[in-house]
Amino acid sequence: MEAPLPEPEPLKALIEALRRLPGVGVRSARRMAYHLLQHDISGAEQLGQALAAAVRDLRHCARCNGFSEAEVCPTCSNPKRDASVLCVVETPADQNMIESSHGYRGLYYVLMGRLAPLEGIGPQDLQFDRLLRRAGDGQVQEVILATNFTAEGETTAHYLSELLRAQGLSVSRLARGVPAGSELEYVDAGTIAWALMERRST
Amino acid sequence: MEAPLPEPEPLKALIEALRRLPGVGVRSARRMAYHLLQHDISGAEQLGQALAAAVRDLRHCARCNGFSEAEVCPTCSNPKRDASVLCVVETPADQNMIESSHGYRGLYYVLMGRLAPLEGIGPQDLQFDRLLRRAGDGQVQEVILATNFTAEGETTAHYLSELLRAQGLSVSRLARGVPAGSELEYVDAGTIAWALMERRST
Numbered sequence: 567m568e569a570p571l572p573e574p575e576p577l578k579a580l581i582e583a584l585r586r587l588p589g590v591g592v593r594s595a596r597r598m599a600y601h602l603l604q605h606d607i608s609g610a611e612q613l614g615q616a617l618a619a620a621v622r623d624l625r626h627c628a629r630c631n632g633f634s635e636a637e638v639c640p641t642c643s644n645p646k647r648d649a650s651v652l653c654v655v656e657t658p659a660d661q662n663m664i665e666s667s668h669g670y671r672g673l674y675y676v677l678m679g680r681l682a683p684l685e686g687i688g689p690q691d692l693q694f695d696r697l698l699r700r701a702g703d704g705q706v707q708e709v710i711l712a713t714n715f716t717a718e719g720e721t722t723a724h725y726l727s728e729l730l731r732a733q734g735l736s737v738s739r740l741a742r743g744v745p746a747g748s749e750l751e752y753v754d755a756g757t758i759a760w761a762l763m764e765r766r767s768t
Numbered sequence: 769m770e771a772p773l774p775e776p777e778p779l780k781a782l783i784e785a786l787r788r789l790p791g792v793g794v795r796s797a798r799r800m801a802y803h804l805l806q807h808d809i810s811g812a813e814q815l816g817q818a819l820a821a822a823v824r825d826l827r828h829c830a831r832c833n834g835f836s837e838a839e840v841c842p843t844c845s846n847p848k849r850d851a852s853v854l855c856v857v858e859t860p861a862d863q864n865m866i867e868s869s870h871g872y873r874g875l876y877y878v879l880m881g882r883l884a885p886l887e888g889i890g891p892q893d894l895q896f897d898r899l900l901r902r903a904g905d906g907q908v909q910e911v912i913l914a915t916n917f918t919a920e921g922e923t924t925a926h927y928l929s930e931l932l933r934a935q936g937l938s939v940s941r942l943a944r945g946v947p948a949g950s951e952l953e954y955v956d957a958g959t960i961a962w963a964l965m966e967r968r969s970t
Contacts, residue, residue, distance in 0.1 A: 586811035609788035614819035
């Protein structure tokens with residue numbers, strides 16, 4: 567009697583590899599594999615080449631730790647940016663969001679993660695010493711902590727705040743409050759409580 | 769003023785390629801790309817190689833149309849299987865489910881899809897002529913239609929049933945009824961109605 571699932575080896579290997587993507591289980595992986603092989607061979611080739619190129623050509627920017635093709639990324643080497651302010655974010659996606667607000671002209675440091683004791687991610691894993699060296703370059707005056715407003719992001723911000731203040735840097739955190747364009751009725755109570763506590767005189 | 773999203777080219781290309789996977793939007797694609805590049809470089813390499821190997825080594829079995837490394841897949845070339853029964857399924861995943869029931873010893877034909885007029889998928893796209901040639905090999909006596917019990921699967925079964933009966937083949941469909949192990953209270957009314965109509969004397 568044979569195995570119940572007579573899948574050819576290359577298909578099995580492809581499904582196994584797709585399962586390593588975050589949020590992809592065996593059923594989705596199988597659906598993706600069938601789709602690529604049956605309906606989108608050129609998509610499969612494109613993805614294979616993009617993966618090889620990304621692994622080969624991308625590295626971490628020596629200054630901001632974000633993904634970069636060059637030793638120093640275009641943002642960090644842009645002379646028009648204000649080198650006296652450094653914004654610390656968890657991921658490149660967060661950096662993109664801040665850039666798209668057009669409200670920031672300083673530089674960035676990308677942690678590529680956040681403190682998560684439950685997952686065993688501590689200060690060493692995030693190379694906080696690298697951030698401290700970067701922030702202590704003599705040009706940076708203020709560090710804006712723009713980690714997420716989640717439990718883990720807040721912990722990270724608190725921890726970094728202590729370290730950076732000890733270096734004599736001025737440290738700030740993004741303001742908490744009511745989101746732009748929202749009606750108070752639909753804002754959660756925790757946000758309202760924060761917005762009250764941090765109210766500003768006009 | 770620069771673009772708001774200064775993503776390096778290889779990263780952009782990788783995100784673009786990941787978006788071609790079914791069910792993956794730009795946010796998931798970005799999350800997948802960051803994950804692979806930051807936490808699972810070996811996973812990225814493995815996926816790249818698996819894609820290349822699958823595109824290079826897999827083809828459609830000349831008899832059952834499923835994915836295969838060889839001209840004819842191991843299932844179709846297994847002399848122990850009953851060549852007088854042909855089971856028609858929509859996808860290799862459906863074939864796997866039927867195999868894992870251990871209730872079938874015949875051969876398969878994999879449509880790699882189903883009739884879906886709304887998506888513009890007609891009989892030509894599914895190469896029904898190939899199935900008719902396969903079923904008309906002189907050995908096949910009975911064709912079991914095991915397409916899904918969805919509107920599209922039922923349409924496909926109905927359409928194929930007409931074509932195959934016209935060739936003088938005996939055609940059957942998987943039984944509809946109450947799922948094994950289920951309590952009637954929790955079975956949907958449509959299923960109960962079918963199970964009543966197709967009741968068997970004991």
